[in-house]
Amino acid sequence: MVTAYPWLTTLWLAPVLGAAVVLALPARRRTTARVLGLGVAVAVLAFAVVLAVRFDPGGAPYQFVESHTWIPAFGAGYTLGLDGIALVLVLLTVALVPLLILAGWHDDREISGAAPEGRVVHTYVALTLLVEAMVLISFVALDILLFYVFFEAMLVPMYFLIGGFGAGRQRGQRSRAAVKFLLYNLFGGLIMLAAVIGIYVITVRDGIGGASGSFDFRTVVAAANSGHLGATPGVLNALFLGFMFAFAVKAPLWPLHTWLPDAAVAATPSSAVLMMAVVDKVGTFGMLRYCLMLFPDASKTYAPLVVTLALVGIVYGAILAIGQTDVMRLIAYTSISHFGFIILGIFAMTSQGQAGATLYMVNHGISTAALFLVAGFLVSRRGTRLIADFGGVQKVAPVMAGAFFIAGLATLSLPGLAPFVSEFLVLVGTFTRYGLAAVIATSALVLAALYVLWMYQRMMTGPVKEGNERLYDLVPRELAVVAPLIVALLFLGVYPKPVLDFVNPAVAHTLTTIGEHDPAPGTPARVDAGGATK
Template identity: 45%
Template sequence: MVAASFPWLTTLVAVPALGALVLGAAPGLRRRFGRSIALVVACLELVLAVVVASVHFDWSAPASYQVVESVAWIPQMGVSWALGVNALALVMILLAVALVPIVLIAGWDEDEDGGRAGSYAALVLALEAFMVLIFAAFDVVVFYIAFEAMLVPLYLMIGRYGTGAGAERRAAAMKFLLYSLAGGLVMLGGLVALWAFAPARTDTFFRLDTLSQVASTLGGAVQMGAFVSFMVAFAIKAPMVPVHTWLPDTAAVSRPGTSVLLVGVLDKIGTFGMIALCLRLFPTAAEQARWALVALAVVSIIWGGLAANGQDDIMRLVSYTSVSHFGFMVLGIFIGSPIAMVGAMFYMVAHGVSIAAMFLLSGWLARRGGTRDMNAYGGMQRITPVLAGLWLVSGLASIALPGLSGFVPEYLVLMGTWSVSPAAGLAAVLGVVIAAVYVLMPYQRVFTGDPKAPASAAADLGPREKSVIAPLVAAMVVLGVWSAPLVGALTPIAEASAAGAPASAQALVEGSTK
């Protein structure tokens, strides 16, 4: 660990939290300038995160926890205010803080009644604070508190500020809350078991470095029980089949910006937790459960793709594609190959970029046409050519077209999986074939053919919307053609978490590039 001379990570948590508190405490200010203030705060947060990443993080040691700060918080329970990041955590923080300004600008003209004007922007800032805290947490109790607390702004963003009918929004918000709370309570049971069965307890008991040592001394049954409790919470969040059904219901009625943050960042807490907590704290239990989790991951890949192909609601379709993509991530995490592990971590970033664009573009399409039903559309490439072209590019990035962001991570996951289990690799390849169908067929239905009323009168993307999508498309291209820096940063983390591949992911990517 490398200690910080200044509490940079606490500052990153505090800036959006203070912005949300100011807007919440000053209704007049929030109604008049809420969106503008939130955007300024979000941009300041992005600048601070870039400073931390470029100045205060040593990229030559990406697997080490750096910028670490630790202060006793509840020493009687072994809880510390401990924050620290390795390369994966820092990259996820950068993804989160980069998407927040995009979400705020994308939803700039969304309607809010006079009494609630600016409230959605305040909730976005509150959610940003929890996102940063989750990825920066070096104490498992701090992680758990943020894991549960983020449900409050998300519940309000879904139930109060969604796009569906009132009853539909509230039902989706409640389903999301119940699933998430159930997973959190199971995880809490695992934390209690670790405390109860530990042979000794210190005032830093729940810090990652201490807890990993303690967990290794516990009996196999206790380790497995704690591992399962953590995995249930993270499988719900990921989301994996069969605990995935909350996602399409939620995404269908949420604002596009809410879905961007939920699926693009917050659902990655599931895969992040599997890597940072499950593999680190319970490596033996993870090895014992490996093939069961690989099987579930393959089922998620195929089931998510097939379900996506059966949708008429474009927002539900996009959300089901994510179920399939998360299957690839979980497969890469647990197959036991460093190459596949790097692919899974890269996938977390690449998917966050492409799915953000797909949700925003699909939401703008539904807003123009007045419906999410794809059967109501046709020939939109003649009416909204920019929107159509960008939707296709984003879809191709999500299904791993070479040269775009999804190709390298999916290639690494498949190659790493094949090196361990050709059967699992072949099954995952079937998901690649299905993915081509769930992107190209909807494109044909919505954007080709003859235009249909009333969508035939829709306007194409305006300057603000183009400015929102431009950095996402740029990121898709950069991650597709210049993947070596990110692969190099993630490889040491993967090699510390998984074993079994004959070559490094870095060498594989460089060889394929040549």
């Protein structure tokens, strides 16, 4: 049912208007720009909470639907809708952005000195709000072309956040990392554009959506599900690979991950978290919605390959994290491992696996934000990212060390903290179809314990190293950032039901649409090296 009030348009348009107002402020109104940006982000959060309260988990698959003609000649429409999976990712996004603006309150001073000139603050805040807006519309878009436009458009503000606002970094290093980020993702987007055009050509040829074809996601999915998408399996496989390649770059999936560590280290901690915890989730969300639902047969065909790549990413990211000497780069490599778990759960194609993958997207965003931001606070005080330069921090900054420890334990999926539930669901859901893959993935639990606890031991315990004696603990602004993240990790660790109540019906709808069902009890798991039975 189409909604009367444009709830979803308001959701993404509010941060765009907020960014415009921030940019319109006089250059000298730096504090006003920060406060206004934070106020807009908090207002968007409040609005999203109202959406969540009004959302009916047992209702229609897509709610708050808005549908308007956009480009009639191409069958493209401005069509928005919200399901349970998109809703929890929307809530993650709008909850993190205010915290990131608050965490980066003085990032501009580190960039430009104690008294930044011009509109550095205005630009920084506006770019953050623009990224938020583009991510939000990507989650709620129900038109394939509309999704693609904003999937690509979000790269522009993110590029400038990485290349222009890397705190304490040399300009050349920031520029290289930003260009690498942009080129990788643009190339993936170009491959996806070819697939988007391919879908449109098929809809025109088969009269789907009328003589002008259709980009409507629901229309194309219905055609694919009913067998009316008249393309050969080879063509559909190629189109699937076009979408999957773009999402695998964004996520990122091994071996398309190499841009992530450089970009995470070059950006400010707040921008790095925005990229890893928010922007990159559009990639895994795209796999779950577009790859599986538009190309169900191709998804099943390539599932063993994707599962294998996800396993490599899980183990590879964890092993490389162990060998890092840079604390920020170490955390970036842990994200590669975690994204492997998310993708593993998606392509296990079981209710537990996909529910766990979606919950993992939320929990990874929270735990990565907590760990990366606390590390960023510490690095900004000490002026170095090298693990060897720290030591004894818990003696001079016990609250900071405690927050770092809890966030680290969440990263290694300790029972009682949020990521454990999602990782457990992913492993259980994977084991029922790919037994060997699930067994191999569990090895990352041991590796995670190694890199997290060893990092904590070297940085926080022991005697206070020279240069660390003047480190100070978290200030009230930083506590206001870290405390909600720690509370969320604890709460979702013991009570994930609020998130799963939204996610489970959407996952059931996805599996029903693609014609998949959970294996019957007692069915042997697939345990061959490739992950599939003969």
